[in-house]
Amino acid sequence: MTSKSEGRTLKTVAFAVATTMDIPNQAGIGAILIVVGVLLFLPGVSGPADAVTLATLFAGSALLTAGTYLFGTSEGGRPV
Secondary structure (H helix, E strand, C coil), X not given: CCCHHHHXXXXXXXXXXXXXXXXXXXXXXXXXXXXXXXXXXXXXHHCCCCHHHHHHHHHHHHHHHXXXXXXXXXXXXXXX
C-alpha cells in the first residue's frame, strides 16, 4: 500500500510527465495505473502466495486492466 506522501509524489510525477510531453490526461492516468499495477504484481511473482500476496495480485491485475483500457481509448477513433 502507498502512503499519502507517495500518492502525492505519483500524482506530481504523472502531472509533470503529462504536461512536459503533452500527453492527454486519460492516457497519463492510464500509464500511471499500468506502472502501479506492475509494481503490485511483482510480489506475487517472486515467491509463495499468501493472502496478502493474492490481494496484491488481484489489485495489480485490476489496475493493469483499467490502465490499459484508459491508455488504449485515450485517442479518438477506434480503440487500440
